[in-house]
Amino acid sequence: MNRKPTTASSSNSLPTDNSKNNGDEKDKGDQMFECNICLDTAKDAVISMCGHLFCWPCLHQWLETRPNKKLCPVCKSGISKEKVIPLYGRGSTNQEDPRNKVPPRPSGQRAEAETGSGFGGFGFGDGSFQVSIxxxxxxxxxxxxxxxxxxxxxxxxxxxxxxxxxxxxxxxxxxxxxxxxxxxxx
Amino acid sequence: MASPSPSERRLQKELSSLMKDPPPGVSVDANAVYQHLNLWNVHMKGADGTLYQGEDFQLQFRFSSKYPFDSPEVTFVGDNIPIHPHVYSNGHICLSILTDDWSPALSVQSVCLSIISMLSSCKEKASTLSIEKH
Structure with a gap:
């Protein structure tokens, strides 16, 4: 993570140094997963139906900022709390700053896996047809x-x-x- | 300085990216910006082949602590304010993305680009005042 170099900028280090060390050597793949709002690697990541990635705290704050005009910051399609999908990577996000005061991001929706045979209960297949009336x-x-x-x-x-x-x-x-x-x- | 606030972090990132890959004709004095991270002075050249070719402008970006959730205040400053239907003589810019259509996914870079585009698409130099008279 590029957390350290930003604190260094409070001293007199030139921003050009900053961008060179920071931007070029930083693995380019990281940029793929930057939040579209804070421009950091997304933490507590959620993705909108239109496919845009955000930190949940960032997106939540934006939705609160304009409660009656909830649009995706990137493409302005309609967006809502119910329609974002959380992304669960393998790495945990524990080491990052605890941004409390934000409601937890919406949970994922689990669907039961489809099983091959439809009804298991009624045993139409075996010879004994049991009905209890x-x-x-x-x-x-x-x-x-x-x-x-x-x-x-x-x-x-x-x-x-x-x-x-x-x-x-x-x-x-x-x-x-x-x-x-x-x-x-x- | 303790750990920077989210808006400062984002402004630092934007500054790096603007230094690295500025829109054509745009430059920023990074050292001045580091003095006051919430007040940027951006130099802008009129694009070639447009009515503003050869002119130099200065834009001032003022960021609130709620940036990027609040839009930046962007005005033309200095002695050369472009004459344009959407620019008031005091430097105020009439541009929807600076008010209602602001989105936190926009950046200094994209705002600069929008302003360049706004100037470049102008067919006739006319001030807001003369538009109102018509």
């Missing part, structure tokens, strides 16, 4: 699992397989009886 005290999932005996996968749903065909047929009968009673019994 209940009205009052009647657990109709028994009915459904009873219908399901043709496509049972032996590897899973051991519990239902262990019930045996007799019980499920009894329940099937009871269920049909109940349905008939509900429809025709009135």
């Amino acid at each position: 209940g009205i009052g005290a009647f657990p109709f999932n028994l009915l459904v699992s009873a219908f399901n005996f043709t496509s049972h996968n032996p590897s899973d749903n051991q519990v239902e397989n262990d019930r045996g065909p007799v019980i499920s047929k009894i329940f099937l009968f009871l269920a049909f009886a109940l349905v008939f009673w509900m429809i025709f019994g009135l």
Whole structure:
């Protein structure tokens, strides 16, 4: 960082010396990451939607300066606190002056990664199609699992397989009886 | 001197960059500027091929402590004030980037360039006063 040479300028050192030592030997790549307001390497960097880099404290101060005319200082496109993206590099910015009194810069927005298979919950893929519908005290999932005996996968749903065909047929009968009673019994 | 304020830091950087890469016809007395970092005197030559060719002007930049969030006050000073529709005889410059359209991404360099451009695009030397009479 070019912090030291600027303090030297308070003495009589010529600015030409300053610019030579400072500007030419400074790695040119640094200039890429200068804040457009303070002209220092951006600290707590944020980037606008239009792609311009600022220190968050600098940009915040500018937005506060003209609260009803929030424009990007560089290209004058509309800009707002919500629409800037923080940049997190690997290097920390601890060694720089603590500019308090500035609200923390907006945080990044994380989106969950997209997983390959859409629904994990409903297991349409494996042979046993389980639906649980209940009205009052009647657990109709028994009915459904009873219908399901043709496509049972032996590897899973051991519990239902262990019930045996007799019980499920009894329940099937009871269920049909109940349905008939509900429809025709009135 | 303790660590310089943000505006002083920025002015020092601008001074270095203006010394290194000034717009054509622009020069600044760096030693004088270092005496008063918030008051710059910038020399400007009228660009060749324009109405102001061969003329020398002096601009004064006055920076507040809120610079660059506040625009600098820029006026022509000295005995040669350019005759231009947007320049008052007292040296005041009517230029939007110096007031409402100021942005902290602008600099002494870009303001100088804008003023050179403003002068250079002038087709007829006329003072603000004569414009008002029309």
